Amino acid sequence: MIANKLIADIHCIEPIPCNPCETSCPFGAITIGSDITNLPVVHEDLCRGCGICLAVCPGLAIRLLQMDNGNNRAIVAFPYEYHPLPQKGDLVTVVNMEGLPLGQGTVTRLQKPIKNDPTQLVFVEVDPSIAQEVRSMERLKDNDLEEELIICRCEEVTRKEILNAIQKGDHSLDAVKRRTRAGMGLCQGKSCSKLVSRMICEQTNITPDQLAPASKRQPVNPISLKTMASTSDKPLFRDLDALARELDNEVK
Amino acid sequence: MNDSKIDLLVIGAGPAGLGAAIEAAKRGVKVLVVDENAKPGGQLFKQIHKFFGSKEHMAGTRGFTIGEMLLEQAREYGVMVMLNTLAWGFFANNVVVVKQHDQSYSIQAKKVVLATGATENTLSFKGCTKPGVMTAGAAQTLINLSRVTPGEKILMVGTGNVGLIVSYQLMQAGAQVVGILDAAPVVGGYDVHANKIRKAHVPFYLGHTVVEALGKEEVIGASIAPVDCNFKPLEKEGFFVECDTICLAVGLSPRLDLALNAGCPSTYEPLLGGSMPWHDQRMRSMEDVYVAGDVAGIEEASTALEEGKLAGVAVADELGLLAKEEQGVIYEEIQSRLDKLRSGLYGDKRRQAKLDLIERGCTR
Ligand SMILES: Cc1cc2nc3c(=O)[nH]c(=O)nc-3n(C[C@H](O)[C@H](O)[C@H](O)COP(=O)(O)OP(=O)(O)OC[C@H]3O[C@@H](n4cnc5c(N)ncnc54)[C@H](O)[C@@H]3O)c2cc1C
Ligand code: SF4
Ligand code: SF4
Numbered sequence: 001m002i003a004n005k006l007i008a009d010i011h012c013i014e015p016i017p018c019n020p021c022e023t024s025c026p027f028g029a030i031t032i033g034s035d036i037t038n039l040p041v042v043h044e045d046l047c048r049g050c051g052i053c054l055a056v057c058p059g060l061a062i063r064l065l066q067m068d069n070g071n072n073r074a075i076v077a078f079p080y081e082y083h084p085l086p087q088k089g090d091l092v093t094v095v096n097m098e099g100l101p102l103g104q105g106t107v108t109r110l111q112k113p114i115k116n117d118p119t120q121l122v123f124v125e126v127d128p129s130i131a132q133e134v135r136s137m138e139r140l141k142d143n144d145l146e147e148e149l150i151i152c153r154c155e156e157v158t159r160k161e162i163l164n165a166i167q168k169g170d171h172s173l174d175a176v177k178r179r180t181r182a183g184m185g186l187c188q189g190k191s192c193s194k195l196v197s198r199m200i201c202e203q204t205n206i207t208p209d210q211l212a213p214a215s216k217r218q219p220v221n222p223i224s225l226k227t228m229a230s231t232s233d234k235p236l237f238r239d240l241d242a243l244a245r246e247l248d249n250e251v252k
Numbered sequence: 253m254n255d256s257k258i259d260l261l262v263i264g265a266g267p268a269g270l271g272a273a274i275e276a277a278k279r280g281v282k283v284l285v286v287d288e289n290a291k292p293g294g295q296l297f298k299q300i301h302k303f304f305g306s307k308e309h310m311a312g313t314r315g316f317t318i319g320e321m322l323l324e325q326a327r328e329y330g331v332m333v334m335l336n337t338l339a340w341g342f343f344a345n346n347v348v349v350v351k352q353h354d355q356s357y358s359i360q361a362k363k364v365v366l367a368t369g370a371t372e373n374t375l376s377f378k379g380c381t382k383p384g385v386m387t388a389g390a391a392q393t394l395i396n397l398s399r400v401t402p403g404e405k406i407l408m409v410g411t412g413n414v415g416l417i418v419s420y421q422l423m424q425a426g427a428q429v430v431g432i433l434d435a436a437p438v439v440g441g442y443d444v445h446a447n448k449i450r451k452a453h454v455p456f457y458l459g460h461t462v463v464e465a466l467g468k469e470e471v472i473g474a475s476i477a478p479v480d481c482n483f484k485p486l487e488k489e490g491f492f493v494e495c496d497t498i499c500l501a502v503g504l505s506p507r508l509d510l511a512l513n514a515g516c517p518s519t520y521e522p523l524l525g526g527s528m529p530w531h532d533q534r535m536r537s538m539e540d541v542y543v544a545g546d547v548a549g550i551e552e553a554s555t556a557l558e559e560g561k562l563a564g565v566a567v568a569d570e571l572g573l574l575a576k577e578e579q580g581v582i583y584e585e586i587q588s589r590l591d592k593l594r595s596g597l598y599g600d601k602r603r604q605a606k607l608d609l610i611e612r613g614c615t616r
Contacts, residue, residue, distance in 0.1 A: 150381050191372075194505060211520075212527075213512065216509040216512045217513075218340060218342070219341055220340055221338055223351055223354075227354045227355065243284070247334060
């Protein structure tokens with residue numbers, strides 16, 4: 001195997017009726033032949049590492065491999081069809097055929113070899129000692145999903161909205177509340193305020209004891225405007241004895 | 253404000269509120285208690301288990317029986333109790349506005365005891381807004397007051413006393429508890445409570461957390477996973493637990509809305525539930541306003557009752573109704589009962605936290 005250039009490396013092990021790798025290669029570097037169930041053979045001297053066959057192969061059975069990039073590092077490229085995608089420069093965990101972690105690699109490039117086809121190739125720089133075994137990477141966690149988590153139920157404010165507010169400098173419960181309405185709903189922050197304080201503390205170097213509770217407004221529980229308006233000229237009791245008698249009746 | 257002024261208004265008819273009302277009324281204070289619920293007793297009326305403590309703390313008696321006894325005593329001393337009455341505002345000059353049905357009234361009191369208890373903490377995880385995810389207190393209300401089980405297969409999150417007790421009671425109500433988990437590596441509550449459900453073969457998943465409530469429209473299971481040293485779930489090691497209800501028993505927070513509106517200074521004490529109104533040795537938070545029970549730091553029904561008594565005595569004292577022979581002595585009596593309750597593995601820390609808080613003075 002030629003060590004210092006990127007070359008297609010095929011792990012196609014069953015005689016299945018399939019040959020797009022052969023027909024897609026613009027350089028004729030893959031041969032299957034007239035029997036469509038033959039296993040593909042790569043002609044290393046013809047392969048230019050363009051990656052087209054990787055994106056075409058329905059079995060995701062092809063990777064690109066360069067054992068030595070000149071800096072004693074190896075490069076592996078593989079198709080990756082999950083969301084979210086890694087970014088260039090990210091450290092990712094590379095895995096073997098069984099999906100077991102082999103170690104860390106740095107993403108050096110993302111590439112879509114075929115126009116209008118979403119399949120992405122991820123190029124990862126890894127230690128040559130593991131390069132032979134690398135087949136893919138661990139799936140990344142979908143932070144978006146996590147960020148869509150509802151923190152304030154009453155006002156349906158998501159984790160993402162609160163994180164944004166904190167990033168914009170809202171470092172108190174009141175500030176987050178003003179921007180996002182978290183804590184302004186029916187329960188008046190009884191269920192979310194501890195969650196929001198925890199987020200503020202995680203994102204900043206503020207400690208929980210430095211966070212004042214959110215200011216509380218009256219009415220402390222939701223009541224109708226009609227009820228509130230009925231307050232002023234309605235004495236609850238003329239004298240205590242009358243009230244006591246009334247309550248006594250209620251009990252009976 | 254043409255309402256006549258009463259001596260003491262107590263908000264909340266839980267053990268703290270009733271304790272304050274009884275001790276004040278006993279000494280001749282005219283007391284009115286309001287509570288938003290249809291039944292007095294606060295948390296006690298949901299508690300069908302026997303309480304710990306000693307004889308003077310009514311140990312071995314079931315929570316709701318303690319509630320009934322307190323209520324009886326309160327009536328004996330002429331305490332007026334208004335139920336279905338929500339206190340929705342606290343304004344200047346000790347004017348508290350309450351509402352019954354859709355009628356609102358203002359009450360002016362010489363002294364006010366806030367015994368508003370606590371609210372339950374929640375967690376946020378994928379699917380946590382699905383029907384079937386609820387707090388443990390809500391589940392306890394359903395089984396012990398409304399007499400319906402929230403589901404058949406329960407997963408309990410949290411191994412503090414509340415999680416343990418409610419798990420046990422859910423089984424008594426006929427449900428199956430498919431597991432109880434806690435992010436901490438050890439059980440948070442009393443061992444004897446834990447053993448009640450160990451004996452029923454409930455699996456404990458310690459060092460685990462719930463990652464997701466699964467199910468399209470309602471909960472059909474949960475994905476749970478072990479946590480790393482930063483309490484972050486190791487999702488790859490997660491597994492599926494079949495359940496139709498996920499109960500969250502992840503702590504309580506003092507219900508301090510009225511206290512803040514009254515102008516009480518607030519302080520922060522993680523061991524007692526986080527942000528709470530500050531109070532002194534006699535439960536006074538600010539001029540004319542006292543706090544007692546869970547609102548003054550999350551503890552237990554027995555301590556809530558004693559704190560309430562302390563506040564009730566202090567009110568009587570300030571109104572000049574404390575008999576000479578009681579001066580000083582009575583506070584020591586109650587304090588020593590409180591100290592006894594705040595002893596042992598868990599209690600010592602709370603006692604220290606209370607002492608620190610009082611010593612610190614109001615910080616905010
Ligand atoms: C599931 C569970 C199990 C427990 N088991 C034990 C145990 O075994 N032993 C033990 O010692 N303790 C136990 N506790 C703790 C104990 O119940 C509480 O510490 C105690 O009830 C606190 O008393 P409290 O009077 O401060 O508050 P609560 O009992 O909560 O009473 C507060 C009352 O005030 C009312 N209120 C609040 N705000 C307003 C308002 N604005 N207007 C009108 N009314 C209002 C509330 O509705 C409530 O009725 C348990 C708690 C729970 C949740
Ligand atoms: S990488 Fe490009 S040149 Fe090499 S075999 Fe595949 S398609 Fe042909
Ligand atoms: S396209 Fe992929 S699966 Fe098909 S023969 Fe080529 S390598 Fe094998």
